[in-house]
Amino acid sequence: MRKTIYFRVVLDHDKDVFRDIEISTDDTFLSLHDMIQEAFGFDNSQMASFYVSNEDWEKGQEITLMSVQDPEESGQPIWLMDEIKLNNIIFELGQKLIYVFDFMLMWCFYIDVIKVTDVEENVILPRITQSYGDAPDQYSKSGEISFDSNEIEPEIEDDTSEDELEELFRQMGDHDLN
DSSP: OEEEEEEEEEETTOTTSEEEEEEETTSBHHHHHHHHHHHHTOOOOSOEEEEEEOTTOOEEEEEESSOOSOHHHHSSOOEETTTOBGGGTOOSTTOEEEEEEOTTTTEEEEEEEEEEEEEOTTSOOSEEEEEESOOOOTTOSOOSOOOOGGGOOOOOOTTOOHHHHHHHHHHHHHSOOO
């Protein structure tokens, strides 16, 4: 027998879209990351991080896919997904994690530990044990700010005469910018 953890992974606090994932306590956070990607049909092409959380869903210690900063600069140790085992962080039912995928689109998943149990050695893990609701397309969110240029009207001061504009341009030309 081996110990497993059941995680409920809820997409953006939307109770209508979640996945339950069963995974060995000896697996790393990288395995959980990969299972979340598979469970929601994402392509695993972007950066991601887990955050140890509390009852109020506040972000705590980060567990990142790869190190992008010097630990001396951040003042905190850098924990990598492929190095940290789940049983180093997960100790009891009800523990919470936040998982952020694609820092441009900011997919946010709220993760609860819903069960810890024993499983037979011949059970293939990790696995998705429940799938509820339709996951959105990974690229359905827009990370870009877009606007219709026809909606923006330039502000023009009508009381500026041509002579004043010419004087302004002449003065600007008199200055050495070097």
